[in-house]
Amino acid sequence: xxxxxxxxxxxxxxxxxxxxxxxxxxxxxxxxxxxxxxxxxxxxxxxxxxxxxxxxxxxxxxxxxxxxxxxxxxxxxxxxxxxxxxxxxxxxxxxxxxxxxxxxxxxxxxxxxxxxxxxxxxxxxxxxxxxxxxxxxxxxxxxxxxxxxxxxxxxxxxxxxxxxxxxxxxxxxxxxxxxxxxxxxxxxxxxxxxxxxxxxxxxxxxxxxxxxxxxxxxxxxxxxxxxxxxxxxxx
Amino acid sequence: xxxxxxxxxxxxxxxxxxxxxxxxxxxxxxxxxxxxxxxxxxxxxxxxxxxxxxxxxxxxxxxxxxxxxxxxxxxxxxxxxxxxxxxxxxxxxxxxxxxxxxxxxxxxxxxxxxxxxxxxxxxxxxxxxxxxxxxxxxxxxxxxxxxxxxxxxxxxxxxxxxxxxxxxxxxxxxxxxxxxxxxxxxxxxxxxxxxxxxxxxxxxxxxxxxxxxxxxxxxxxxxxxxxxxxxxxxxxxxxxxxxxxxxxxxxxxxxxxxxxxxxxxxxxxxxxxxxxxxxxxxxxxxxxxxxxxxxx
Ligand SMILES: Nc1ncnc2c1ncn2[C@@H]1O[C@H](COP(=O)(O)OP(=O)(O)O)[C@@H](O)[C@H]1O
Ligand SMILES: [Mg+2]
Numbered sequence: 001x002x003x004x005x006x007x008x009x010x011x012x013x014x015x016x017x018x019x020x021x022x023x024x025x026x027x028x029x030x031x032x033x034x035x036x037x038x039x040x041x042x043x044x045x046x047x048x049x050x051x052x053x054x055x056x057x058x059x060x061x062x063x064x065x066x067x068x069x070x071x072x073x074x075x076x077x078x079x080x081x082x083x084x085x086x087x088x089x090x091x092x093x094x095x096x097x098x099x100x101x102x103x104x105x106x107x108x109x110x111x112x113x114x115x116x117x118x119x120x121x122x123x124x125x126x127x128x129x130x131x132x133x134x135x136x137x138x139x140x141x142x143x144x145x146x147x148x149x150x151x152x153x154x155x156x157x158x159x160x161x162x163x164x165x166x167x168x169x170x171x172x173x174x175x176x177x178x179x180x181x182x183x184x185x186x187x188x189x190x191x192x193x194x195x196x197x198x199x200x201x202x203x204x205x206x207x208x209x210x211x212x213x214x215x216x217x218x219x220x221x222x223x224x225x226x227x228x229x230x231x232x233x234x235x
Numbered sequence: 236x237x238x239x240x241x242x243x244x245x246x247x248x249x250x251x252x253x254x255x256x257x258x259x260x261x262x263x264x265x266x267x268x269x270x271x272x273x274x275x276x277x278x279x280x281x282x283x284x285x286x287x288x289x290x291x292x293x294x295x296x297x298x299x300x301x302x303x304x305x306x307x308x309x310x311x312x313x314x315x316x317x318x319x320x321x322x323x324x325x326x327x328x329x330x331x332x333x334x335x336x337x338x339x340x341x342x343x344x345x346x347x348x349x350x351x352x353x354x355x356x357x358x359x360x361x362x363x364x365x366x367x368x369x370x371x372x373x374x375x376x377x378x379x380x381x382x383x384x385x386x387x388x389x390x391x392x393x394x395x396x397x398x399x400x401x402x403x404x405x406x407x408x409x410x411x412x413x414x415x416x417x418x419x420x421x422x423x424x425x426x427x428x429x430x431x432x433x434x435x436x437x438x439x440x441x442x443x444x445x446x447x448x449x450x451x452x453x454x455x456x457x458x459x460x461x462x463x464x465x466x467x468x469x470x471x472x473x474x475x476x477x478x479x480x481x482x483x484x485x486x487x488x489x490x491x492x493x494x495x496x497x498x499x500x501x502x503x504x505x506x507x508x509x510x511x512x513x514x515x516x517x518x519x520x521x522x523x524x525x526x527x528x529x530x531x
Contacts, residue, residue: 075418091411
């Protein structure tokens with residue numbers, strides 16, 4: 001059953017037609033990846049799905065409910081969370097406070113359990129619990145951003161370029177954690193410029209080019225596709 | 236020595252009054268990212284509310300202040316809802332001009348309702364405390380001491396609120412990154428409304444102190460000067476920063492009284508602003524203002 005289904009989405013920035021009628025879906029339990037060059041419209045797509053932007057036309061259906069016109073702050077409570085590009089953690093708050101904000105929609109009594117779950121995946125965050133988030137390293141900040149997103153125990157986690165700006169060893173770690181989250185039952189929509197990594201972890205993939213989906217299919221098939229290899233895997 | 240101590244106490248007391256006004260500017264700036272120019276006029280409305288309730292209706296001071304806080308809270312939330320919320324996302328110049336418009340609107344409405352003649356108000360005289368140091372002695376007004384105590388209690392309460400409570404923390408989150416806060420499920424509009432409510436309640440307390448303790452005469456423009464001084468204090472401390480507003484308020488109060496006592500009363504405002512300018516040249520974000528850091 002499809003958890004997220006996007007139909008014929010058009011998004012504009014003023015006169016700029018950034019998303020030109022895309023449709024895709026994410027089924028429960030899948031990792032789906034959206035790959036594409038810088039400026040293709042990946043972030044715009046995720047921001048529209050979670051309500052930070054609103055489409056001029058088209059539909060977003062989440063968990064059987066039409067959420068196209070919903071405000072962003074309503075989505076966390078419905079079980080959808082975006083871990084945004086550039087992490088956007090609350091720099092001046094502590095690690096623990098950041099996680100508390102991630103669990104804002106949960107009952108106070110649920111917070112400890114959610115936090116424990118995050119610390120199980122990211123023991124590093126436990127060590128840094130009281131530290132001001134802005135003083136963390138880039139890799140730790142990405143972990144915090146992901147942990148914060150997990151705090152609401154979402155049905156769907158959307159990750160916008162989680163590997164951006166990280167050293168290769170940290171990229172490996174982040175993808176390992178995405179695998180773990182998936183194994184623990186999370187449905188994941190992953191946006192990446194690192195197409196090699198994204199395709200190797202995903203079940204299915206869509207290729208976005210200047211606001212249009214130009215290819216889609218099993219991630220393994222796209223990984224073998226000549227055009228994809230040429231355009232996105234640097235061959 | 237005695238004169239210096241007296242000036243010091245008066246400066247701290249005036250400064251703590253500026254501090255609670257500055258908190259209103261700074262919190263609203265931090266969270267709604269706008270300068271609420273009408274904040275000073277909410278102080279004036281609070282002053283009139285206390286005056287009318289006590290003088291005309293014979294209410295007890297404490298009850299009158301609580302009622303004034305309620306009135307100003309409602310007023311502040313109404314201003315936000317009717318004048319500022321429709322402009323969310325509009326260019327900041329449009330918001331600023333609207334805020335100036337709201338300020339004139341409140342002053343004119345006050346003039347219509349209560350007339351332009353200044354009213355004096357000297358009900359809250361709690362007497363003086365005489366302090367002896369060696370041979371010299373000086374007086375401290377107990378009313379002013381009380382107002383310092385109230386201000387300190389407000390500052391401590393507000394620090395605990397923003398530091399420890401769920402809503403207080405969500406206000407800090409909104410002030411840092413509105414979009415990210417929304418993704419957490421935080422309702423930004425509701426958070427901004429709460430901020431206006433708190434700032435306006437504080438304005439009512441400030442209005443009560445101004446007319447009740449400091450003997451400022453009450454007229455439709457009463458809020459303007461303390462409003463500008465407190466705004467200066469908020470910028471001085473680093474606008475958007477809560478501890479910055481507190482420290483900025485107290486420093487501006489101290490500078491004003493010390494300059495007024497030892498240099499010249501005519502120069503006190505000019506010198507206060509000169510100190511502000513020097514400070515901003517040295518540190519453009521204000522005393523505790525943090526530049527936005529990006530870490531990759
Ligand atoms: N705030 C904005 N205002 C105007 N144009 C924008 C804005 N954000 C993105 N765009 C444009 O929309 C297109 C898609 O951008 P984006 O979704 O950020 O791409 P990606 O995430 O794939 O790199 C780009 O051409 C970009 O220049
Ligand atoms: Mg992007």
